[in-house]
Amino acid sequence: MSLKTPTMTARLANIQSLRGIAALLVVLSHLLIIEQKYSPDQILGPWAEFGWVGVDIFFVISGFIMVYVTQRSKGGAPAAIRFLSARISRIYPLYWLISAAILCVYFWQPGLVFSSQAQMPDLIKSFLLWPDNIPP
Numbered sequence: 001m002s003l004k005t006p007t008m009t010a011r012l013a014n015i016q017s018l019r020g021i022a023a024l025l026v027v028l029s030h031l032l033i034i035e036q037k038y039s040p041d042q043i044l045g046p047w048a049e050f051g052w053v054g055v056d057i058f059f060v061i062s063g064f065i066m067v068y069v070t071q072r073s074k075g076g077a078p079a080a081i082r083f084l085s086a087r088i089s090r091i092y093p094l095y096w097l098i099s100a101a102i103l104c105v106y107f108w109q110p111g112l113v114f115s116s117q118a119q120m121p122d123l124i125k126s127f128l129l130w131p132d133n134i135p136p
Contacts, residue, residue, distance in 0.1 A: 012068075019061045025054030092129075099127055 029051030032044045066083075073079050103123070106113040114120055125132045 015061055015064065019058060022054040022057035022061065025051040026058070027051070029054070095129065096127065 028044070028048050032048035032051070035042060035044055066087075070079075070083055073083075075082075102113055119134060121134045122132055124130075
């Protein structure tokens with residue numbers, strides 16, 4: 001029996017699997033919120049709140065991937081600007097599209113959106129992904 005070090009591709013596949021698990025943990029915690037709001041019968045217990053740890057796991061993995069992808073690149077500030085531009089062009093358009101759709105639903109049926117929030121989020125900060133004390 002041979003104990004070989006996994007190839008780099010296999011290691012990254014494992015990280016991608018962990019990223020998927022983190023996303024599922026977040027979905028679980030969202031399901032708990034929906035269940036508590038709409039269902040008289042509770043299937044998920046308070047243990048499902050643990051799903052929020054998936055957010056932290058996801059950000060740690062994303063940070064690792066960014067470092068891994070850029071570790072061999074040279075070029076200083078221009079390379080950093082290219083990298084940030086690529087990230088922004090991948091994240092913002094889809095986020096803006098989904099946020100705009102949610103905003104349209106809010107104007108059409110306000111009770112369907114933000115109903116689990118104590119107060120309305122700051123729309124400008126939310127669209128710009130600017131940190132706030134209120135969830136986006």
